Amino acid sequence: MGVFDRYAPFVQDFIYAHEWESLRGIQVAAGEAIFDTDDHVLLCASTASGKTEAAFFPILTEFWEDPPSSVGALYIGPTKALINDQFYRLTDLCEEAGIAVWHWHGDVSSSHKAKLMKRPSGILQITPESLEAMLMRRHAAVSRLFCDLRYVVIDEVHALLRQDRGGQCLCLIERLARLAGVRPRRIGLSATIGDPKAVGAFLAAGTGRNTVIPRVEEPPRTWRISMEHFYNTDPQADESENQTTRNVVEADVVSLEPQETSPEDQALSPRAALQPEGQGCLSTAVVPGPPEAPTDLAPANADPGIGYIFEHTRGRKCLIFSNSREEAEEVCTTLRSYCEFNGEPDRFLIHHGNLSAAIRESAEEQMRDDAADVSIVATSTLELGVDVGRLERAFQIDAPFTVSSFLQRMGRTGRREAPPEMWFVMREEQAEARTLLPETIPWKLLQGIALIQLYREERWVEPPRLDRLPYSLLCHQTLATLASEGELSPAQLASRVLTLTYFHRVTADDFRELLRHLIRNDFVEQTETGGLIVGLAGERVTSSYKFFAVFQENVEYAVRSGSEEIGTLCAPPPPGEKVAIAGHVWIVDEVDHERHLLYVTQVKGKVPAYFGEVAGDVSTRVLERMRRVLEEHAAYPYLMPHARARLRQARHVARSSCLTDGPLICLGENSREQTMWCLLPWLGSYAFLALERLIKIKCADELGIKAFSSSRPYFITFVMRADERAFFSVLCDAAERLGDPNELLYPAEIPYFEKYDELVPESLIRKGFAEGVLDVAGMKARVAEWGRRALP
Known part of the structure; x- marks a missing residue:
């Protein structure tokens, strides 16, 4: 019997009603894994491949045949927007079968939640933060709500692997299972996982089950990508070439089928077809050069890159991705000023985490209207699988930090049989006459090319970091457990918290140190009988709704x-x-x-926005591929005229200055007969940070280093009294003698990274940063490599 034949009748009717000609590969594989095994399942497939239906068709079939006596499936989504989107999709599917679908987060009405509490059943969709609130504030009801829980579906599982939030999610599932006395199967869904085996092990942690990871051959898909570069003020990198493309009406995006081309032809042709193995054809978007910006079309102080986006979103529904909320606000305000200047209706919306729910949901609703001529400027809030209708293209301003983010954002388009389409817009300030050599390199352009090439050539996506020392989360879960369960003995508390799988690297001594610190500061109180309860300071923390989230928030x-x-x-x-x-x-x-x-x-007007710091974690693999972009001669077919010209300039500078021949570049002598140097480590963010500290803490005095300046993770500049050979000799010796990563912390430094670090003993904060954040191993390997080359 095939998978389709095993589906419940209402599921089959749903498929017929939507005129599906056949099941997709991921749906067949998921059906076999869920129907035929008792293991956990990790479904990895491209965006819009039908992963949600693949997971829920077998689950709903089981519920049709054997209805659960409580909530039977828990769906955990990373954002409210995704929860809302999936709620409506699943409600339509389940309505005929009479299977209830509930959703639960901060924007859901209390009446809807009350109905679930009275009649727990079907599927509950929830965010990790709302699940934490439920376990704390409705602790007594958990066993009744979930006594027959059979499945936990974690959507966009890669998004929950970042920092403490993924660990919290795993802890919540374990705590819930213990309270309700159930052993639910876990099903993870993602389009962008770099190491499926590691994520599968994470998904199964502490359960004694295996994880099935079906391998599915997906049909080829054509990708449409373009990348253009703009200086924020004219002239642009290829002003002479650009004359031939000015005032040209935008061409249709042309998809080029795979064809036999020699390497020489491919290098020379800007329209060469690329075919990443197993994914289909990756092709360029054929567009003209940037529109000319005469005074009657652009407002004063016009930004050419934003003008380019303004012109090429007209008459289309687009997503415009920015890497920060500040930049999103600036871009949206500028685009609206273009509309006003040209006498056009405002056609730009905005979507990010600091906006009210009403504004976000209004933007989503307008985008779902296929007749609306609107585009959204967004951050990562729309990076995940929210359905905002038929999008024709996505724009990415500068390079995202990760391949995973690039793939997620690319996947927002290309639904409903249209190919995915993304236009990168790289912006850069013009270099001044006295600008230092490394500052003349277009780092964001190189980073964007590297992200595309890594996936195209190797199918590489960043693997998860699952072996951290999460002391902030340990503190949070300790307080959450006490707040929900009441008085516990130290041994009972340790058995509840320290046995949670995510804390496998935390020792009993670490936990004792944390508890003593919490007691001293009144976050935890010890009763006369020796039990532990939440203290007065702890009650102020745990009583706030903000306690449920473990990601860092600004005031x-x-x-x-x-x-x-x-x-x-x-x-x-x-x-x-x-x-x-x-x-x-x-x-x-x-x-x-x-x-x-x-x-x-x-x-009216224009001012910068400020929402707090936004950090990016760039992998060493991305930096190494950026170096290769400078070294090789390939002409990437998705580069548009300005970007091609800017890359030629950068490669010329790199060859002329031997920028990629070695890590240390001499920038010249200063007036005091000291030499300025540039160090290009080509290391990811946390290995780069470890190298910075090694130089400043262990080497600076001996080498006479001053004026140390870091542009993380690209380059470091400094003035040094010693010569090149002495630099590598001292650096290699320092790296080799470094035994304890804690030596890379400054004497009084307390590196707060996570939300509840301030509640954790300083000694544990320092240990967690040195041994769980800094990539000391990656740094030492790179320094040893330099030593072998420079010190034969």
Whole structure:
């Protein structure tokens, strides 16, 4: 009997109603794994491949045949938007069968939640934070709600592997299973996993089950990619070439089928077809050069890159991705100023985590309207699998930090049988006459090329980091357990928390040190009988709704205009100043610091936005591929005229200065007969950070290093008294003698990274950073490599 024949009748009817001609490979493989085994399942397939249906068709079939007596399946999604989207999709599927679908997060009405509490059944869709709240505040009801829980489906599982949030998710599943006395199967869904075996092991951790990872051959798909470069002010990199493409009407994007071409032809042809193995044809988007920006089309101080996006979103539904909320606000405001200047209706929306739910959901709803001529400027909030209708193309401003993010954003388009399409727009300031050599390199352009080439050539995606020392999360789960269960003896508490699989590297001594610190600071209180309860300071922390989230948050002020809530801001300016949020500019009328409220009135203009720091973690593999981009002569067919010209310039500079021949480049002598140097390690963010510290802490005095400046993770500049050979000799010796990673911390340094680090003993914070964050092994391997080359 085939998988389709085993589906429940209402599932078969759903497939017929949607005129599916056949099941996709991932759906057949998932059906076999779920129907025929008792193992966990990890489904890895491209975006829009039908992974959600692949997981739920067999689950719903089981529920049809044998209804669960409680919530039978728990669906954990990383964002509210994804939960909302999947709620409506599953509701349509389950309505005929009478299988209830519930959703639960901060924006869901209390009446909907009350109905679930009265009649727990079917499928519950929830975020990790709301599940934490449920375990804490409805602890007594958990066993009744989940006594027959059979499946936990984790959507976009790669997004929950980042930092502490993935660990929290795993801890929550284990705590829930213990409380309810169940052993649910876990099903992970993702389009971008670099090491499926490692993620499969993570998914199965502590359960005694294996994880089935079906290998599915997907049909070839054509990708449409272009990458263009812009200086923020004219002239551009190829002004002479650009004359032939000015004022040309935009061409249709042309998909080029795979064809036999010699390496020489492929290098010379800007339209050469690329075929990544197993994925189909990766082709360029054929577009003209950037539109000319005469004064009657662009506002004053026009930004050529944003003007390019403005022109090529007209008449199309697009997503415009930015790497930060600040940049998203700036870009949206600028695009709206183009609309106003040209007398066009505003066609740009904005979507990021600091906006109110009403504004985010309104943007999603407008994008689902196929007749609407609108585009959204977004951050990673729309990177995941939210359905916002038929999108024709995505724009990416500068390079994302990871291959995973590139693939997720690329996958937002290309649904409903259309090929995925992404246009990269790289922006850069013009170099001044006295700019240092490394600052003249277009690092973001190189990074974007490297991300594409790594996936195209090797199918490489960043593997998860699953072996950290998560002391902040340990503290959080300790308080959460005490808050939900009440008084526990130290031994009972350790058995509840320290046995959670995610804390396998944490020792009993570490946990004792944490508990003593929490007791001393009144976060935990020891009773007369020796039991442990939440202390007064701990109650202030755990009673806040913000406790449920383990990701770092800034102190936020709610922004209101009249009765409408616009969103939130960090560090608001005083009254009379302007702020940018929701794609508009507002003047601050009043700041209520006690209640964290900001009252504003909308005005015209343009100002920077500020929401807090945004960090990126770039892998060593990406940096190494960037170096190869400078070294090789390949003409990547997705590069447009400005980008091709800018890459030629960068390669010329690299060859002329021997930039990739060795890691240390002499930049010249200064007036005091000291030499300025540039070090290009080609290391990922945390190995680069370890190298910075090794030089500053262990080598700087001996080498006479001053004026140390880091542009992480690309290069380091410094003035040095010693010569090149002495540099490598001292550096290699320091790396070889480094035994304890804690030596790379400054004497009084307390490196707070995670949300609850401030509640953790300083000794554990230092240990967690040195042994769980810094990539000391990667740094030492690179330094040893330099030593073999420079010190024969």
